Amino acid sequence: MELQENFDLLFRSFYEHNPDAIFLLNTSGDLVHSNEIFPKLFGYSAVSEVRTVESMLPLNKIPLYKKAFYDSLTHNPQNIDIEFIHKNGHTLNINLTMIPTDLDKNFKGIIGIAKDISNFKKAENLNKYLASYDSLTELPNRRHFVENLDKHLIISRTLNQKLAIMYLDLDRFKYINDTLGHAIGDKLLEQISKRLQICVGGDVLVARIVGDEFGILLPNLQIDQIIEYSKTIIKALEEPFYIEKYHLFVTTCIGISVYPNDGEDSQSLLKNASSAVNRAKEMGNNNYQVFTSSMNAQTYKIFSLESSLRYAIEQNELEMYYQAKVSTKTNQIIGAEALIRWNHPEWGILTPDEFIPLAEETGIITEIGKWVTHTVCLQNKAWQDANLPAIPISINLSANRFLEKNLIIDIKKVLEETNLDPSYLEIEITETSLLENEKHILSILDELRSIGIKIAMDDFGTGYSSLSTLRQFKDQIDTLKIDRTFIQNLSQSDKYDMNFFTNMIIQLSQHLNMDVVAEGVETSEQLEILHKYNCGTIQGFIFSKPIPADQFETLLMQDTLEPIENIDSSEEVPFEDQREFFRVNLEFPLSANMTLIRIRGKKVEIGNTLVLIEDIGLGGLRFLSDIKLATNQDIILEFETEILGNMIKFYGSIVWMKSVKSNIFQYGIKFAMDENERSLLTQLLNKFAILLRKSPLLPECSFIKVDRYNFFKQKEKNKKTE
Template identity: 40%
Template sequence: MVVELPNTFLRKRYILCSVGISLFVYKEVIKLTIIKPIMKRSNGDDNAPFYHSNEPSVFKESGETKIVQDSTDCQHIKQQLANKEQEAMIIYNNLEEVVWSIDIPSKDVLFCSNGFEKLYGYTLDYIISEQEYWQSLIHPDDRSKMKRAIEDLLKGEKLFVQYRYYHPSGEIRWIEVKCFPILNDQHQLTKLDGIMWDITDKKHMEERKEYLAYHDYLTDLPNRRQFDSRMDELVKNPHSVESFGLLFLDLDRFKHINDMLGHFIGDQLIKEISDRLRECVGHQHFVARMGGDEFSSILYGVDVDQAIEIADQITKQVREPYFIKGYELHITTSIGISMYPFDGEEANHMIHNTDAALYHAKHMGKNTHQIYTPSMNITSHKVYYLEKDIRKAIYRDELFLEYQPKVSSKTGEIMGAEALIRWEHSEWGRVSPGEFIPIAEESDLICEIGNWVIYQVCQQLHDWKRSGIDLVPISINVSPKQLLKENFTQTIMEACKIYSIDPTSLHIEITETSLIQSSIVVNETLTTLKDIGITLSLDDFGIGYSSLTHIRQFDLDVLKIDKSFINNLPDQQEDVTIISSLITMAHGLGLKIVAEGVEKQDQLSFLQQQECDYIQGYLFSKPILANEFITLLNKNRLQNKHPHYT
């Protein structure tokens, strides 16, 4: 039993010193007493020592003594260990990792942190007792790997493995395990200590990263890297497919939409176009986004006629309208086509030749496709030099202007003219605006060239005025990029001041893409131009994405109907309806109408019937030099080239 030692025991003692041991001798004990190994502190004092004896002690009246041990330090250490163990438990149970330890002979769980059941959905005891069921929860593709790892572990080797596991919730989780075997002196496995993590999110990120290495992030289409891999595989294994068609697609005017409406609208448009391309190409072929507004397609096992048929289907589908965030968008695509092995037996040759065909398609007016021919490489060579030389064209005096008259549909009187830029290259001769204007747009030289046109027109008006010629307004085409320049209005006013030109002598023609630009700079620029008396014309009306709201917002004066609507008049009933509606609408808003590209008498007759205000086209005059224009202007009235003009 446990007893309280009397104070006399504490007072009357001999202390025999040994390492870590105090011996107490008690001589005055009244009766026999049994002392247990661990005894309470005396007097209820928390600071009093503990007493310990390895065996029960017997005290007799004869005065025999018994040795006991002071175990205070030992008890303090044990308490500290218990506290540390409790602290460790708190830490382990709050870790994201799961820590556990198993005694192998007894299969008892020595320790397991709280996260195990959350990770697995079961307790460790259950997993140990139901080994076959646990193994059935491992993903089939990982079972053999886990079996080999466990066999090595039981042999005393460390285990490190990642595997998939069917959680009771139904989801598949990735688990990473590190396990350390503990062996005895006979090299027998006695214990397993392990730590594991839920690496599901990490694996998903790795899988996504690997996916994006070969797929476009926006459209989920294969990307350029996967395209290159497919091409290399095809040409290195020619027996895998006898022939295939290669298509390169470039969206026409996409950059304008992206610049004017912003990247969000542009991204949504790209996604919708990608969906249409998937549908056109089908699962049996390959389509990729190469970047920006460029796509490619590999058509397996097709001949040239089949490739053309698919290309036609693509151009038809792409040009159907898109409705995004309140905008009705219209866009077209140009396509270059080459055939393997006829147009190249190596991947880089096929790519180069298809690219040349694409450029030719854009040069031919866009919204079309072109089959590669060897002569197209000459065109590509020309483009390279045009990009270099356009920067020098102004300083070499290779640029000049031509003027195309605008006449009254009723009288034939010249009411104005449009200034059109031309380039006489020292090597290539006359370069079409369709070739160099897009290059200037991409390189941002369009602003410098545009300013040159403004000063040239003002200077020409000044010269005509000094010669006593009655002036008519001259229209200048302005790029959307020019309107974004804060000093654009200042440039015009400065040119008018230098050459003493009344701003009312200038008409500014802007494209529809300019109207959808939400920039404050554009709004202020157009307002200022109106304030100083400049007439604003909307060019190529009907082929883009303007709305009546934009037309009214910017207080436009003139609408120019695009020539694509004029070409089929009056035979195409759809175009007849569109033109009639446009003219009626414009007049209702107080706007004048100019019809571009009028070349035939029956076109003129229809436009006269619809009361179109002005006519511009080869029926009256092609674009001509300044001196030729003055000759026509002096006649005041143009006669069309057909005899039935009234």
Template identity: 35%
Template sequence: MINENSKEFAFYRTTLEKLVENAPVGFYVLEDGNYLYVNAYYADLVGYSKDDLINKHVTIHQIIHPEDCSFIEHDLDKLNINEQIETNYNIRKIHNKGQIIYTQTHVIIANHNGKITSFGTVMDITKQKLVKQQLEDGSERYKSLFLYSPDAIFTFNREGKFVSANPASEEIIGYTTSELLEMSFIPLIHPEHVENALKHFEMALNGQTSSYHLIVTRKDGVLIHLRITAFPMRENGEIVGCYGTARDITQKILYDQQMEQLAFYDPLTQLPNRKLFEDNVDQLIHTRSSNTQPFAVLFLDLDRFKAINDSLGHHIGDVFLKLVSERLKNNLRKKDIISRLAGDEFTILLPKTDQEKVIQIAKRINKIMMDPFNVSGHSVTVSVSIGIAFGGNKEETVHQLIQQADTAMYYTKKYKKNSYTIYSKELDIKSAYKLKIERDLKQALEKKEFSLEYQPIFDMQTGEVSVFETLIRWNHKELGLIPPSDFIPIAEESGQIIQIGAWVLESACKQLKTWQNAGLPPFKVAVNISTKQLLHYDFVESVRQILKRTNLDPNWLELEITESFLVDDVELVKESLLNLKQAELSISIDDFGTGYTSLTYLRQFPLDKVKIDRSFIKDINRDYNGERITAAIISLAHSLNMTVVAEGIEEEDQLQFLKCEGCDEGQGYYLSHPLPVNLVKEIFLNQSNLK
């Protein structure tokens, strides 16, 4: 997997910059006639330093011959806002020392909101120009140039047969001069280029000069790329054939292809990258007419890819991403464009479609991605969250469409998983709600809007309270009571969970010490810890300091972590847990069964308790398989010397089943709802309900 901050990405970027800087052709970037970038070849070609060109001491208008400016300006005048052209120019440039340089320029010119930007490559064709003039002149003094030119020089009769060929022709094409004089040029041309070659040959016979690109087959069978210049051959005022020069540009073509691959394609999957994808969407937006079918942008994110990457290794993760790319390509239409944006994020452009077809495609993607992947001998299953945005009018921008699809994907990932969501403005409202939550979280502690409630966990055999789990509540002054499911993920994303978590931990320890001093029966207090807290560089020390400030014995504090955390940065998590155990704290694994771990996997961590997720408990007396799974978890956890807690007990039958299976502790609304501080004492009057 490659991201923009990785060493691998930096390597590809540095390589691309070196290729451009050291290319055997000139390369430049202009904005409104001023140079933004030139490579060494271009600066040397026109005789200026790069600094003089880039810092506006010299503009393009000082370098292009005045007589050649008019047809370039003509093209610029026709260029509308947000349009671009790609073309070739044969233009003269003026060297710093005054001499004329004949060049062939391939350029892309774009008008972006009135700002004219040009990207061009430049070849020096001065020698070819001289050859052309010398051959047309027919002077004896140019014979040496014919013999010693590094470019191929040849003549054809009106039937296309070779009449002459210089030594460079033999070197480039591989046939001897005598062999060429027995041939027509047609057999040398790649089949796909024959029509173009004949067209330019006819142009020369009609008195026109032209320059074009051909692919030719050498005598040894190797394909080479040639830049051909063809012009009429006259004798006594009549056109009797064609003169031509040919330069081998194979290396330049390969270089250009390599540059394009690095600039527009993801190096891992070979899919189009963000830049190329955005260009395709933007083109579709601006070419779409009123009677054109709509198009759709899909934003895909692999669910829990990080867990796969961390548990199996980054190499396996990279192989997996390649397989995902292939599976997507094999299940979409040829006209659909798939892109890898970054990490495990993909986008798909579906042109000429409608909502019904898009939904069918989204469902198919969800289905095919659930089939296991064989990744270097590992069976890997992953689901995908999809967001969909439809292109409707030219007022939309590519960035708005991708953002809309991203917003819809985020909603899928949070509330559905392995499904899809079509973007609507309602999702923007939810995004605004999320932003308000994130903003107001920063002041919630200061405004004392947080409070704690405590839900008892009972010993299944004695019926006594053994632990109180600490639960945070946020009473917002405008929005009222905000569910933890709304603000905890946002606190995690923004990093505010560090400060909030520290407040919860210290408040719970302080409250437990108060209860102990008041003479309540002995029990522990459990506090949920996020992965960001756990992996924070000074978390263990901060826990020690809280225990010291509150004068609480660490044996009375239990820290709960969610199962999914155990596959995030495994070694760091293990190290942090070991340090907590050395501080004499108890550690439990929460929501077990909802992630990718097994009890045998948990053996590598210093855990004391396993809390079975409520999704298993609710199936008791409804699903025999669910009951067997619950019983198996209890049995295996006991064999690993772990205490077992059942979450979400809501019925008497569930309670009795768990007691019969030997579950150690239980928690749920059937036993007790979470309690505010002032009601905790009352629970000890009713704890005999379990007996």
């Protein structure tokens, strides 16, 4: 009896003086009794205000509680962490223990012990947060970034998708941090973090890797989209940061690596992105570099050009070519068009369509435009001072140039510096450019003409509403240049009605007292038709290709030009004329994977692009591609194709090229191989040639049956839908 009384006292003391909330539940789950701590813990004045524990729980936690309750009734004590709702509405984290009890014959139920662990949970969550997030910027840290990268790699592998990471390293942060102090540096990092998140959007993971280095995870994107992100970030970070009384400027270098080309695990991708950052820094501040195996030949070329374009002027790589405009009546040179070329050390002589769009994208077009204007005016004045025929020379201006604030001032300054009469400078602007910002361009054209500069509308006939454009700008235009698409289809048969349209444009220009120039004239037939229609001026290969200044000077000395009968559009002497070995001509071309492997002795690792091999010999091969490549023996290409069940690789350099259709080029490759390799190739090609005599299509060969030119059109369509 005494033992029972002691036990009751012990239980009462445990129940009433326990720092945790103790309560009793009957088998129906009703709250029967509790100690004083229970109502205080949950914000009630008395336990009678609460009927059941369930009424104090969030809806999504009730199933967890019910399971624990019923398990306890089966004599299985339970311990769970669960959220309770305080009377005031805030959440409490509770460690709940439920123990089955049988106090006497009249009561069976559950003893509950509720321990408030809210502070512990907060500390635990804080530790988890600090383990995965940067406390300063509140961005994910390196650990969190790698964990997410690993997860996305599994998804990309499963769905066969690309995944990219961008690694950013700020250029001037250490200087700012050391000069202005860590407090300013910290605020700068916070602002940079927010700006990066705005650039890429809320769905993209941005992390602070360490110090002034950041990582960005970009799943399921193509390389061109990734490059656009890079440009956006670089441009955004160029804007000043306003911190306290300071206007701070920073730039960044970005390294990019892409799964699976540059690695199949997080470690490899991070390492290669870091390597790309280092290469970007070597190129100068505010730059990005893609780890090169992510690119095929075309993207590598564009990337290479963009990286080196900013140095083209200072390294004297730009050059002006001149194409004569010839009178149809006298064959005299009465003008010329100045056309820029870029003598790139790796890619050879590049035409404007290969790099001017890049210049416009990167903002370098203004600097190049000024250089062109000054160079052409200076050269024209030099020819006049040498007593050569004085002719107007035209330069091309894009719509973007017309938006430059100081365009007129800059042109006036060049004319003054070179002492060139303005009447010898002509500005060419395309019809589509005129329509982009009509009112502003109209006022600029008026100013240019008031100086004495002539205006020519280039590519007339290609706009959406040519006649309407002409009506709007007739008082600002001195010359119409008929687009080459009309000229190319001129013929005595007039199959496409181009003779009619061309004649109509010529008559229209004469009615409006405008000069007219037919550009792209290449044949005697085209020249004869244009002469019949009284077209005043001819520009095209029929008289001269665009040529360097020294060669054009020789033409000026001649004063008149005669039509050229046989026009060769290739840029090099065809390699076929120099063959030492037989060739296997292919009725159906072989598809092959082509990649660049070495440029000027430097190893390059990039992806493949599809080309078509038209013939193969022991000395080389001929292939078609939709990529314009350089005739440069310092660029070594690799070709891989299947012949008679063998995957064969060829290595060599381009020794000639020519354009065979719009954006399709034909190349001659000279192999780089030793005698042993040539001997093995001889055996294969002999067998190949013999079998081809029986059938032009053989099994276990990479032949394509579709038209070779349609092959590239389809390839382009597929690229757009990827």
